[in-house]
Amino acid sequence: MHNALVDGGAIRKLWIGEIGKYHDHLLRLDPESRRNRFGGAVADAFIENFVKLTVGLDVVIHGFFVDGEMRGAGELRTLGAPDDAEAAFSIEKDWQSHGVGSALLERTLLAARNRGIKQMHMSCLAHNRRMQQLARKFDAELSFDFGSVVGEVEAPFPTPMSVMREVMADSQGFATAELDAQTRMFRRRQPANG
Template sequence: MLRCGRKDEIMSDPSLSGTIRKLWVGDTAAFREHLMRLDPATRRNRFGMAASDAFVARYAETSFSTDTAIHGLFVGEAIVGCGELRLGGSDSAAAEAAFSVESDWQGRGFGTRLMARVLLTARNRRIRRLYMNCLASNRQMQHLARRNGAELEWDGGDVVGLLVPETPSPASVLAEAMRDSFGWATAVVEMQKRVLPRRPFGPTA
């Protein structure tokens, strides 16, 4: 189980500040475990309802078969936050963004970092309307949306935020490509650490 560090531990250990990369199908189990660890309030904010374990597991299993770009924020080998960009549908210029950060890791700017990655991905895919749906009680998400220039509209117990990403540029495309390359390289190194046997130092007989 992931041990959540105290603030002083996080400041002294850069690895606890987390690394972000896009997820692939091989990350399905880690993505599911992250969603399962969300406390009831955070899970309700993420899905807009009291989602059961069965619903969450099914959601995780099907997320990689749809046109979705998911960024995971890793602390060690565990995902503690995610930013999802759900594409597709009849309107190719529209997409939906969703975010989740486990309660022990909230308040550390992780949501802001995930939002930046999602916005960059949306920008480079020429998305012109990025929607963020949340409950009216989810003030954190509304604050994050406003801070990024979203227009909010209240609809009963829900709030819909609309962001208009910038148009892509050579610099934005390069920035995403470099971050993806670094992310894949990091994932391969971590996988090798888990799979390859540890060899003792020094000569062997």
């Protein structure tokens, strides 16, 4: 399980009250990443509405945080049936191709498994090679139909061990965020000339 990543970043679940960080992260995506994330060009107003609608839905969001800023996200949201969900990923350009997407997909798959989700759908544009490569890395747990460019995860059933892995990752994520906040507070208190 990856928790500490590139540039001192870490992956943890988004907490209640932090939805603004998700909003700011999605708005920072460069035009191509934004198109790939939403399956087409979307305006800022679309993202604002999308995030507003996300609050209160059955959604698990994992974030990749660097210095308290969210630079990547993996979103898992249930669809019509409780065992059917959709996952989507977004990494800001400077942090792409550093393994962040892989770590977020691993955590999202674990969350899906522990929630009894049988099918996790991921859609991506036909030209999005990187997302397809990323999905292929998890081919033991995914089945593909690249004709329609949709990957479906056959999430296995939760086990005490898989639940424990999520609990441990959450505790570690909490401790890392606490330390990170304290370090930033400490840095702010340092006099300008040391």
